[in-house]
Amino acid sequence: MTDVNLPAIIKNTLPVLDDLTAALGIPRSILASDEEIGSAWSSLPSVLNKIPAELRTEQLAKMCIAVASGLFDSALNYVWNCSIVELREKVKRFGLNVVSQITGKPSFDEQVLIDLKDADLLNLCLKLNLITEDGFYFLDQCRDIRNNFSAAHPGVGNIDNHEFIAFTNRCAKYALNNEYNPVGVDLAGFLIAIKAGKFTPEQTNQWVLRIAKTHEAQQGLIFGTMHGIYCDPASHEEARVNALAITSEFAKGFSPKAKSDFINRHHDYIAKGDEKRHKASQQFFEKLQILDLLDAHEVHSLISNAAKKLMAVHQSYDNFYNEPPFAERLRTLSEQGATPDTVKQELVETIVTCAVGNQYGVSHLATPHYRKLIRGFSPAEVEIMLSLPSEKNILARRMKFSSPCNERYKEFVNLIDPSTVPSKVASAYAEYLK
Structure with a gap:
């Protein structure tokens, strides 16, 4: 990745700002001070270097121009917009059809994604494990700052160079980064495959790889579905074998929530007096060597x-x-x-x-x-x-x-x-x- 080295333009820019504000008859203080602009400009390269080259779009170029002009409120808006675009791309890479299955929305397409409010987009990214809880916390603060201090809306105040650099650093770290982007599993396609016939070793390996790459919440949903298929008396034996083969690959690393879901479903079978599913569930626990979860x-x-x-x-x-x-x-x-x-x-x-x-x-x-x-x-x-x-x-x-x-x-x-x-x-x- 090529390092960013910003040109030394401040000495040429600052006099222009003085002349421009004087020509318009407005005080120079409406813009950031020379010292603040110089400090922000010198700090920008280290922040920009955290952003992959392919994400250094025209929005970031405009941000730099705004900083050089002392317009930190406009610069905030540019870097935030760049972050929102990338978060949408992360969701698209995850799979819009999978998001539809997880959220329960029958038609979650690209237009629905674009229409999401920033707060809703952040919540969706957190749910899909596209951002961490820390990332959500800091980006949500950035959203609030952008709404109240950027040029996108009438501002309630001004921010200085330190606040701007901190804002940009958070966007670079939690939204504009090279962190691993999990890809969702198409549950509908997966279930069709499970029930179509006994998996070959290659099929099993392929589905295991896909499930391993998705996030914990969807993995838990898949494991619960496999448990249900295995315990269903109406399931064909090949589907039950497939369900067991897939789930057994993850048995040693089940999350506490996945284990809890298994136990709850198992106890539901007992409570309902569903003896066939209860016996099958016991066998499922035994085959996965997780009997220690049972009473x-x-x-x-x-x-x-x-x-x-x-x-x-x-x-x-x-x-x-x-x-x-x-x-x-x-x-x-x-x-x-x-x-x-x-x-x-x-x-x-x-x-x-x-x-x-x-x-x-x-x-x-x-x-x-x-x-x-x-x-x-x-x-x-x-x-x-x-x-x-x-x-x-x-x-x-x-x-x-x-x-x-x-x-x-x-x-x-x-x-x-x-x-x-x-x-x-x-x-x-x-x-x-x-």
Whole structure:
């Protein structure tokens, strides 16, 4: 970007101002003083250098001429108009059709944009994340100054060189800048694509890139829509898969508002007794690994049901081949936050019983899941595990009558970190390590 170096014209300009005001018979004091003009002129280049070359339009050239003439009120108007034009361009680059979807206005076209009052334009830019909250605050002050102290309206007073430079600097920093301009996602087109058929990896990547480039408010709207599509019993499976694939790319960075919206919609399903959507919503949370957002009693229910299904498969015919997916699901569930105390007994007993197996052996493909689960046991869960052999349960009976089961139990005890063993079961732990 080429730096701005203003010509040294002040020495030639100032005498002309004296002659001009004298010829008209008006006091020289109606214009800025020589000192103020000189100070503003010397400060202008550093401010103008903040503005990209492509935005240094004729309005800014007129602003400079006005400054050289001591007309700070006119100069204010020129730089403000330049700022308003660029803010409109930012909205256009974002996408007028997308703005229409977000604002709910059926026909938000270029003429509607032009007709917006400056205050409404600033509010729209803030909503679209085209300016920051700081930018909105300072530009709104500039709007007020322009309305009361510029040549656009009868002024209520005059501004000096410092106030003018501060005004121009704010416009340059918050309106006339090279900051990243997010581009909105055409929601109507996006939803058509979601429902048209299963995305290819290239399609998924393309939509993820577009969503990543839009602002947080629209992202939240999109995530909520994806949740709704996934939970809708009328949605085709391909649409549900697409919705999950897109949303999962952003799961680790959900904003607090997005999380709140998920929870509110989930609770609405419960309140309305919509069991199908409620179950689908639970699955959505599970797939995105955000179960920690759900209430403890819901997490309890999910883990308990998964444990029951695993135990049922474990005790059924051909269990060694059927266990792995059930073991994996239980592991996935238990890794998504702290396990509620109310379900720890059932969880630990199921994991350890299935891990130890029976007199015929174990499910080798499920064993890695069991090992990982046991390594991650909390002190409370370790205490439950070390207490199981002395209680009345399937594990205790197997260990009593099968030495291979007994040996496998000892192997799993060796996976426990000594630092997690409560003193209450320390002696049992030491005994099994012998």
